[in-house]
Amino acid sequence: RSYCSRVALTQGLLFKQLFESESSTYTYLLADTETKEAILIDPVLETIDRDLKLIHELGLNLKVAVNTHCHADHITSTGLMKKRLVGLKSAISKLSGASADIHLSEGDKINFGKHYLTVRETPGHTDGCVTLVLGDQSMSFTGDALLIRGCGRTDFQQGCAKRLYESIHQKIFTLPDHCLVYPAHDYRGQTASTVGEERKFNPRLTKSVEEFVDIMNNLNLPKPKKIDISVPANLVCGVHEV
């Protein structure tokens, strides 16, 4: 039953999955139910008011707003959120080349109360993509590296199909089968998967590396609509003064 999804068992964890429909982006809020320390993953500019209202209602103390990579399809709200929440720090990988308060590298931990996320570098969609794994390995936030039954594209922003294949196999598929997979996007109404399911059913990643590279190099996708405004903005947390 390794491919069966199940609800995670982490005690004392508050978890909210949120969706921004224009860019089909998932934002994730995690908090320690005791200390109220919270982190936010991949928040979107358009939904900043919804997200801040929820954080406020739940009485959370948002410590870190982290991006899994420098997004090309939407503008992050981390910069604007820093202006609205005193003490909030932005975070992104060092290899993204983007400015932020915290630059993340392989093995780094982001603490919130008794919980933490560990950084796994998973380049291939971009050089600076990371996957964030909850301390007990019950949840992974895979950004645009691994999507549900799909993966991030590799045809712009330092994309490299071979690197993405290796990242997913070496850094994500080595997690426990029951580890939940929460991607940065889904376009088909799917909300979560598991490592076991993706190892078994992902139509691209179950192929050989050669076949995968071939698939990825022949997708012929249009350029993301917002890439020319999103990438420069996201290099500075979505605002021009960080």
Next chain:
Amino acid sequence: RSYCSRVALTQGLLFKQLFESESSTYTYLLADTETKEAILIDPVLETIDRDLKLIHELGLNLKVAVNTHCHADHITSTGLMKKRLVGLKSAISKLSGASADIHLSEGDKINFGKHYLTVRETPGHTDGCVTLVLGDQSMSFTGDALLIRGCGRTDFQQGCAKRLYESIHQKIFTLPDHCLVYPAHDYRGQTASTVGEERKFNPRLTKSVEEFVDIMNNLNLPKPKKIDISVPANLVCGVHEV
């Protein structure tokens, strides 16, 4: 911390939340990870292929496809799904007036493996609305009765604001605060709430019954686009031969 969401702790439960973006409907798949017996809540005609593929991949034996009520905004896939899956039974409340293999009433149980859902009648949006509660009361599927920070409208299909207010207060807000709330719809990218959160933060249900009735009677919403085709179809499981 009663208003904090948390991930449910039910062992041996497979759970998938799925979204249909045209009608903003959530479909829920639940299964026993041992026996593979599964139930599906509020499946939508447009996403039948996605849902059947997932059920097949996960090796599930879908026993019952249940609608929380006779929907006005989309056509159910239960009728068509019965033609594709041998042995599948459709279910809806007796009070809905719709035909189905199983007619549900207050207190009825829908079993799948060692798990079950209990039926709570929660009329007000329609006469036949039910809320389905997991045996351990860790999850509730509230249909169009209680939505996240909102509720179903009461201006068509036997809608009655006072009845909806009483249903939610007597049948949903009496569940444990930590009980997760999974509605049939969300229009703002929210995926789940809890009973405790809604008791505390729902902008309509925290009002008095008089204020609630006043709010609901003055929403001035347009008629659902698909009501004239959806309701007649959903009275017969979405197909004209059940």
